[in-house]
Amino acid sequence: MTDQRFTRRRVITTGAVAGVTAAAAGAVAGAAFVQGGDAPPPIQASARRRFEDKVVLITGATSGIGRAAAVLFAGEGGKVGFCGRREQLGKQVEAEIRSAGGEATYVKADVRVEDDVRRFVDGIAGKYGGLDVCFNNAGISIERPLHEYTTAEWDDVTNTNLRGNFLALKYEVPHLLKRGGGTVVVTSSSNAIATTEKRAAYTATKRGLVGLVQSAAHDYAARGIRINTLIPGTTNTELVRRLAGMMNVPDPVWNALAANWGKTHVHGLQRMATPNEIAVFALALASDDFPYLTASQLVIDGGKTAYAG
Helix, strand or coil, X not given: CCCCEECCCCCCCHHHHHHHHHHHHHHHCCCCCCCCCCCCCCCCCCCCCCCCCCEEEEECXXXXXXXXXXXXXXXXXXXXXXXXXXXXXXXXXXXXXXXCCCEEEEEECCCCCHHHHHHHHHHHHHHHCCCCEEEECCXXXXXXXXXXXXXXXXXXXXXXXXHHHHHHHHHHHHHHHHHCCEEEEEECCHHHCCCCCCEHHHHHHHHHHHHHXXXXXXXXXXXXXXXXXXXXXXXXXXXXXXXXXXXXXCHHHHHHHHHHHHHHHCCCCCCCECHHHHHHHHHHHHCCCCCCCCCCEEEECCCXXXXXX
């Protein structure tokens, strides 16, 4: 049995890839192909620099939404500490931020490992003199019919998505308390609202995060810490492309395939989100713009789950 392991969730099955690759190739040759909704707008760091001199900590930021958020936080003046398991990618992101004039530090860490989380959080807080903002974004999924999960697979998903967030908060909160408050954004998924087959482990953990945030937010609201859940819809990342087996095809083929998927599966905006579109929402939730917002679940999914209901 092939192991299917990845962050976020699989959006294009092998069968779908096989079924539309030929059509997408036709688009490359100039044939008309079904497109998604409007093209996504360009996203840049805000000129307001809402995170000037603030210390921002991000888990799972070597690619996708986390990477986009690291770049945007740094672009608004944040001192960004981020982690991930892929060291080469982490160093690339750090170098990109620094070359643009931002401040960032990558730490290789696995959120499943308590010592890694403690070392990462304490290390970033120690280097930059405290902690103000946390974006707890790391997550994985393994897709199986429920009875086909091994215990190890189930534990891997729950240890990353749910226990990993517990560990992050456990070591972040003391630093936020020392600071007199701060904000935390936790990435869940639209699967927490509406899900499909083969996602029992992923859905259980992502729904669990909503409850974790609701309770933790009440634990610390009176002490100046606001904690909210970000619920993104399907996002077009390099990882999704790689898992779809499309890394070696021309970009126009992938773009046509992704557009077709969005057209038929996202009944609102009819396209997948870009990582920047989700990341810029995370920045808004992490900013001081909404001082009355805590214990909430904020959905950004192009209208997908509204249709599912």
